[in-house]
Amino acid sequence: MMPGELELKNSDDILHNIHTYSTANPTINKAQPKFxxxxxxxxxxxxxxxxxxxxxxxxxxxxxxxxxxxxxVTDQNGVAKLEGVPAGKQTVEIWHEQLGKQTKDVDVKAGQTTKVSVEMVKK
Ligand SMILES: [Cu+2]
Structure with missing residues (x-):
């Protein structure tokens, strides 16, 4: 998401709790009862x-x-599509829960699909 508001839903008939581990944003630790x-x-x-x-x-x-x-977000094949990215030099950042973060510089051409291939390796 872009910075802003997020709607958190509880579609279950039981109590949940929202606990965030933030550093830049305030930490949230709130119960979300079934109602x-x-x-x-x-x-x-x-x-x-x-x-x-x-x-x-x-x-x-x-x-x-x-x-x-x-x-x-990548699909089951590990592919994510970003549409409408402005032409020119861009940097794409890839993040994975276990494999960390990578950045890659990309030259986006107007009106064309630009493919970026990234291999994430467990350290
Ligand atoms: Cu829960």
């Missing part, structure tokens, strides 16, 4: 935020707050 179907929280600064639920130890998520409208 509270949506909660809105602000994430105003770019960072990758770890989210957990303290009620269910296996629940874990990541929220990437990025300072750009051009972002995506």
């Amino acid at each position: 509270k179907k949506t909660m809105t929280e602000k994430f105003e600064k770019p960072e990758v935020v770890k989210l957990t639920c303290d009620v269910h130890s296996w629940m874990l998520g990541w929220l990437a707050v990025v300072p750009s409208p051009y972002f995506g």
Whole structure:
């Protein structure tokens, strides 16, 4: 997401908890009871935020707050498409929960598809 508000939904009939491990944004640690179907929280600064639920130890998520409208999540084949990126020299940043972060400089040509290939290796 870009910096702004995020709607957190609880579609389950049980209590959950939103616990964020932020450094740039305020930390959130709030219960979300089953009757509270949506909660809105602000994430105003770019960072990758770890989210957990303290009620269910296996629940874990990541929220990437990025300072750009051009972002995506890879599909089952490891492919993400960023559309409408302005032509010119751009830098793409790739992040993975276990494999870390990489950046790559890309020369985006107007009206063409530019392919960027990145190999993430476990260290
Ligand atoms: Cu939960």
